[in-house]
Amino acid sequence: MGRMPQDVMSHELNLLWQSIFTWVSWAIALAMILIAIYLWRKERTPFYLCAVLAAGVAAFAEPLYDVAFDLWFFNADSSGTPGAMWSHFSAFGVVQPNWTHSGYIILYAAVALYAGRKMYEGRLTRKGLFAIWGLEILTSCAFEAIGTGVDVYTYYGPYELRIWHYPAVIGVLEGTQTVLFTVLAVQIWQRVSRPWGLTSLFAAFPMTMFGANFGIGSPIIIALHLDGADFSRGLVWAATFLTMALCVLAIHGASKFLPRPRTVVEPAGLPVPSSDDALLV
Template identity: 25%
Template sequence: MTLPVNVLAAAAVPKHPSTEMPYTPEVIFTIFLGIPVAIGVFFAIRHLLTGKGPLLLMCLIGGGVACLFEPIVDVLGLVYIREGASTTTFYSMGRDFPLFINFVYIWYVGGLAYLAYRIFSNGVTKKGLFGLYAMDVCINIFLESPGVLMGAYEYYGPQPLNFWGLPLWWVCVNPLMPLIAGALIYRLKPFLPGWKIALVIPMIPMADGMANGALAWPIWTTLNWDASLVVTHAAWVVSFGLALTAVWILSFVVARPEEEVTITSKLGIIKAAIFGIPDEPSPAPPRAGAQEPAPVPVGVAS
């Protein structure tokens, strides 16, 4: 018995759009994403000049290298960064990519990896780690929403959770890129003295590949079947479960017991990561003329 051809044939992969990049949204979005990059570079140079080391700079460079993953996730995840930009920086897989793609990887993947490393070094509980994941989800929504609303890029095909042009399944996957990178740095930095600290650079794109490959494959598969929204939403549930599982796994790598963590508030964790943990104040010297307390005689209860 021969099955009909339409039963055996795979559904066509949705064809990506071909809309040109609008100039004004490109400029605005590039400036919007360039500001945190400028701040990160400023502090990276400051760290070098003040003897704090090149780690932040290595993270930012690694984030810049990781942007070469963008064509891969775009093709698999059905994203179209509109072409013909005035600031095209590289070409891959039949598409060209504007400067703002480089910027977003430098600070979201590289910069937040450094922030995650600092948080893990200061101490974080399992609950705090899940809170950090949620914070990175919100940051992702904040940084991507202007781009899709202005038309600098678009998602196509049967994207689940697509309410205003930004499919929210992406923001469940993306935070694991800096979190995994930060965990790698946290665990491996003691083994990276001197020039070996440069190995942080490839760790950032490695973490990018780990996160996307491990978490997004259910949705990538269904999107490229051109499946129904019911199926792609079911795939999102699987990917979201994988993302939470990944955070749980990371907790065994970086989290500490509550009694070992002195800072637990979300704001305090971020402030400590950025500005450092203040030293314990030393006891004030006795005032001039102040009498020393009388010693307690041996055998007399105080």
């Protein structure tokens, strides 16, 4: 966090909005958990609850994201003294608010709740997946534009293309991560033979979280942190659009992994596996 300006570290946290983010986000997250439990009983699968909890638990790795993307949660009072945040731990010098877990559930697990079954049954098309991606980007932008606009946290890096104070590229990356996680989660759901196998979603989430943000997002991360004369606003602009373009490619690729409807017959002419081939599989 060596590049962080002192005025960011001493910026006053808006206590009213801290309360709103904490209580409202946790109320929504708890409602999502209850819905996941209801769906477990109704459909006899813990898929939804595993997806929700996997997102919530993964928020413990949020400090890694904060360092890479220059995110700072405000923690100072009106005099600039730290300690104003309702926090549960700190890492890499970044104090973490306790609503990061509820925020992860809201932003990253919602698609599993409202579209997971549709994906599982092969009823979601490529066009539908892109529509969900767009909706998730809008949701992310709305959630974070408020948070960064009312002095709860900030992306202090030299970003371009901001919405209010919120970098648009972050919203595109978050929408991409949400879709990639849900598609992978549904693929796992289709392949496990026992409910316990769905606990692998706890490993799948960080794989897609950091694969999307640190992999697809690597151009913008590097552009933001170039040293001295190597840094330029033009490169940040270029990296912003390159990252967004890679996100489009990632969603297009993910659409190829959408389950097919069970009534669809495989194309004629494909070889039928022999019994020996089946054993090898």
